[in-house]
Amino acid sequence: MDIIISNSAGVPIYEQITQQMKGLILRGELREGEALPSMRLLAKELRISVITTKRAYEELEREGFLTTVPGKGCFVAPRDLELVREDCLRRVEEHLSQAVQIAKGGGVTLPELADALTILYGDD
Template identity: 80%
Template sequence: MDIIIRNSGGIPIYDQITRQVKGLILRGELREGEALPSMRLLAKELRISVITTKRAYEELERDGFLTTIPGKGCFVAPRNLELVREDTLRRVEEHLSRAVDAAKTGGVTLGEMTETLNLLYGDES
């Protein structure tokens, strides 16, 4: 499991771990039932506190991405990927709505917004 931690940017380390593990699960790189590294092992590999990995795993479990089996470890939880996708789409729409409001206030055109979104998304069409 490759997780990259950045100390700059203002995103807490536990949140970086949480986001990256969610991405691995949603892309199918981590499959249902697959074991994750222990909190101690992940902390050692990333050179961070066990408390930080514990918080990340707790958030992932709370959000339904992981399940913990006492004495055995943390595993990728069974997921309804369509519900996860729908939740992701809802969050994207919320962010885009705020971006559209800011663009309208600042006089940014729809064409400029589309161009910016294409650049950010990585689409060159």
């Protein structure tokens, strides 16, 4: 599992882990029932505190992305990926709506806004 942590991102480390794991699950790179690394192992691999990985796993469990089986570990939870994707799309639309309002207020044209979005989306 490739998780990249940035200390200069301005986003808490646990949130970076949470966002990246959600992405891996939504893209199908982590499948339903697949075991996740233990909190200690992930902390060791990322060279961060176990408390940070614990917080990320708790957040993922609270949002229904993983389940914990006592004595066995954490696993990708069964999900209706279409509902998750729809929720993601709804949140994207909310943020884009704000961006459109800011763009209109600043005189940014639709082609300029589309170009900016294309650049930001990139081809990671």
